[in-house]
Amino acid sequence: MHIYRSGDILPVIDYVITVSAAFLWLVSSATWAKALGDIKISTGPPIVEEIFACKMPGSSCVFDSVTSMGRLNVSVIFGLLNMVLWGGNAWFVYKETNLYISSSNYPKSGLYPPASGI
Numbered sequence: 001m002h003i004y005r006s007g008d009i010l011p012v013i014d015y016v017i018t019v020s021a022a023f024l025w026l027v028s029s030a031t032w033a034k035a036l037g038d039i040k041i042s043t044g045p046p047i048v049e050e051i052f053a054c055k056m057p058g059s060s061c062v063f064d065s066v067t068s069m070g071r072l073n074v075s076v077i078f079g080l081l082n083m084v085l086w087g088g089n090a091w092f093v094y095k096e097t098n099l100y101i102s103s104s105n106y107p108k109s110g111l112y113p114p115a116s117g118i
Contacts, residue, residue: 014093015096022089025079029076032075033079033080040069
């Protein structure tokens with residue numbers, strides 16, 4: 001811990017990696033949510049109307065059912081929650097960097113001033 005607190009570059013590298021991970025979770029969760037929406041559209045009841053064999057005279061196609069997509073919806077929600085978790089983690093890592101410490105009135109040692117009488 002003393003190496004982490006005494007060094008100037010290590011907390012910044014940790015911050016950049018954490019922010020990158022949060023951004024990647026955001027992008028991947030948004031991409032997965034979009035793909036899941038496309039899957040729901042392409043496997044839903046309107047797909048029967050677009051099948052060429054179902055349009056031929058004398059043929060009939062009936063849409064029976066779609067497998068439940070509840071677990072896939074939950075995976076999107078957990079992906080977004082994981083992004084929020086990484087974002088919160090980035091805030092705490094930011095507070096350990098020189099970017100935060102130099103912008104505050106606290107000493108470089110990272111120790112906070114004693115609380116005034118309450």
